[in-house]
Amino acid sequence: MKAIYMLALVLLLSACTKNFDAINTDPNTATTISPQYLLSTALIKTAYAYQDDAFMGKPAEAGRYITKVRNEGDDLFGWSAENWDSYYGTLSVNKQLYDLAAESGMKQYMAVSQIIRVFNFAYITDLYGDCPYSEALLSKDSGIVHPKYDQQEVIYTDLLKTLTAANDSLANTSLAINTTYDVLYGGNNLKWRKFANALHLRLLLRISSHDATAFTAMQTMLNDPAKYPLFESNSDNAAVKYLGVTSSDSWDGGNLVSEVTEVNKYKPSKEIVDTLLSLNDPRLAVWIAPVASETGYTVDGNTYVGVPNAIPSPYDYNGGEAHISELSAIFYQNANDLLKASLMTYAEQCFILAEAVQRGAVTVSDETAASLYYKGITASLEQNGVKAGTYMEQPAVVYKGTLSQLITQKWIALFLKGAEGWFDHRRTGYPAFVPGPLSAIRNIPSRYIYPTTEQSYNLSQYKSAVARQGADQTTTLMWYLK
Template sequence: MRKLLITISIIGGSLLLGACRKDFVKINTDPNTATSLNPQYLLSTVLVNSAYTYQDDAYMDKPGEAGRYFTKVRNEADDLFGWSSVTWDGYYNTLSLNYQLYNFAKTQHQGQYMAVSEILRAFNFSRITDLYGDCPYSEALQLKENANVHPRYDAQQDIYTDLLKRLTAANDSLANATLDVDKTYDIMYGGNLLKWRKFANALHLRLLMRISSKDKTAFTQMQDMLNDASRFPLFTTFEEEACIPYLGKTKSDSWPGGNLVNSVTETQKYKPSKELVDALLSLNDPRLPVWIAPVEQATGYTVDGNKYVGVPNAIPAPYDYNGGEAHISELAPLFFSNADPLLKASLMTYAEQCFILAEAAQQGGVTVKGETAQTLYEKGIRGSMGAYKIDGAAQDSYLKQPGVAYDGTLKQLIQQKWIAGFMKGFEGWFDNRRTGLPAFTLGPLSALRTIPARYLYPTLETSLNADNYNKAVATQGADKTTTLMWYLKK
């Protein structure tokens, strides 16, 4: 499987958009190169590229610090929010591969792969626009056909409108599909089209919640979906959520300490944050020992004598906090053994879906048959814990605790959604910038007085696609991390 993925990546790499690179105009002109490929061969690669990078970014890149899950204790610029521009080439490369998947499926009249490709398209394009705001969309991925090396930036509102339409169409297409997806190459769902539909609809809810404060029809669209559950099936258990396993089986090739990063020492730059560890401790959360390792030495600390110790963000000499690394927690062994079935790269979880519906119900935006905001909130917690094999008795005890027992506040709901989002993508950061919750501590050395709102556009865009870049900046606002994108503007 790994050899196959590498081979496909080489094929797909020649199709890299890179948003707007003149060097790619001449791609695929070799008459001896294969011009067709069965779509199932690309599916595995698109899935791996989508899920692994989403997981990597949640841990070893800016979203991990912005979501206050991690503190970077070496080369701390990301932790201090002194963010520089961020390339989007990897994201567009995945979309380019997915574009070929779609086109191969269309040529061969395989609608089931076209629909799956559309779902993955929505996931990856939503990630780009959620990170940057306006971005190349309608003119992206078409370099081979149109030789357009200067794709325009579409408005985020228009991108979202189109993504939501495509998710609806993909769900409907799979409902009527007469052909199967090859279970060998579908490493997420083993060819189960109903589960793909559930992922599409859960993702649909995520995007609607994202824009709910800006688009007054968002809750109405949610309600329309909920009113037709047979047409729009959703996750019913954590066992259906969108995730894939890691391929490694030993520490040397496992995530995050193996072949997906430079070396094990690279992971030593990232420590669990004080905000996360303290929240887990304060709530007697049974997920704490599953996620976080105890400190190596119980004596000799300087600040915190707890068994589990997180590092505050944006402080001087974070590597020396509490007396040094022997008195700071690491990630638990779970995250260094791909053989552990609990370690998976997630695109979207059942817990997240439950919290989205709980928030919508709490705000009076939707009603869910047989559910209340409280039951959905509790299902979100149970869904997260169940995925980590926390037993039912421990779940029951946790839900009865003061601070956890449902109180009807958005503050409590978002805190629990944030906890459940540990190592699950960007949602902790994105919910904070959307709601202001949890109320994160910035730290004394933070370069900003707010959590960043976005990534800076790639540096090369200012020269290789300057006209379209300038138009986007003129419309959206200055290319700064504090500039609000469309759905965050009041």
């Protein structure tokens, strides 16, 4: 397995790009590589980048999971342009995986590659809005070096069609996926289909306020579980393990990747700690460390103390770092069974369906919104190695049928599991986060600002996108948020 990750690292480094022209050029020129050898690379690059954003990137602050107490610019929400080279670099490697599979008639890898493609493009458009899509990655094949920015609604329509086609293709092929190089599902065809369909549900819910067909499509899937299998337990979770052997296969908080002083900048937010405390949530002790000293504090005498964002001198909050919680010890390790590069979980799927049922938009056989809500909580608890006990019997946790309660529990379950907590807040307004007093804006950011290189390499297309979508600012709403 170590050899697989080292190969992945070599291919990853060879795929790095510096500007958008390079993004649209396939950096791997060898045509004799078998598709399966690129599969692990595409998976690792996808999962690690998404998880890195969830822990040390802007989504961690925007989702109010993390507050930085030093170099806290991200917490002030005065975000500058954000480079997207790494995302398109991953798509470039994945494109080569698809092209090689197509040349060899290996439909199983074509389908898997399409699922990876959807995940990455969905993430890009969820971060920026309109973006290069239909003409991206085509400079070598078609000479397109100034790709147009497709409208988000057009991108989403194609992504959903692609997921349907990938599911159907995997259902109708007997070709095996290599167990060694499939670091996500070990060659399990059915689990890949489940992931494709769970991701389909995520995207449908995302656009449901602006696409009248979203819930109809969701109901079609739910009416035919044989054709559209979904996650059934945590064993179906889409998550890549960390090996913890080298810096290239380790969790970002471990000493093989980061200095302890660097990781210590990242503290649990006041929002997540206070919410867990208020609910007597057993996940608190799994994720958060108690303060070093319970005497000498200034404003918060709890055993667990999170830090507000965008405040003056956050490292001095509550009397200093001895009175501020760190993340628990697992987040300082190179690998741990609870630390995985997570793309999507069974718990998230349960909450997606619970919301859709609660809204009266779909029905799920033998389920209610309440039963799905409880299944989501249970799955998260079990995933984190704790028992439910009487947790769900507490008045504040007992299902009440409100969107606020449901999204709050979903937000907890998504702790450091990606940008989804941030995206749900943008979509629903819950949990009701309020930026701190030094914040550059009065609301949580709605998007990333396009890379500065776009105004040098792709100015005409950039201007067209901005004219259509709105000013290139963090407060501009993308299509499905308007």
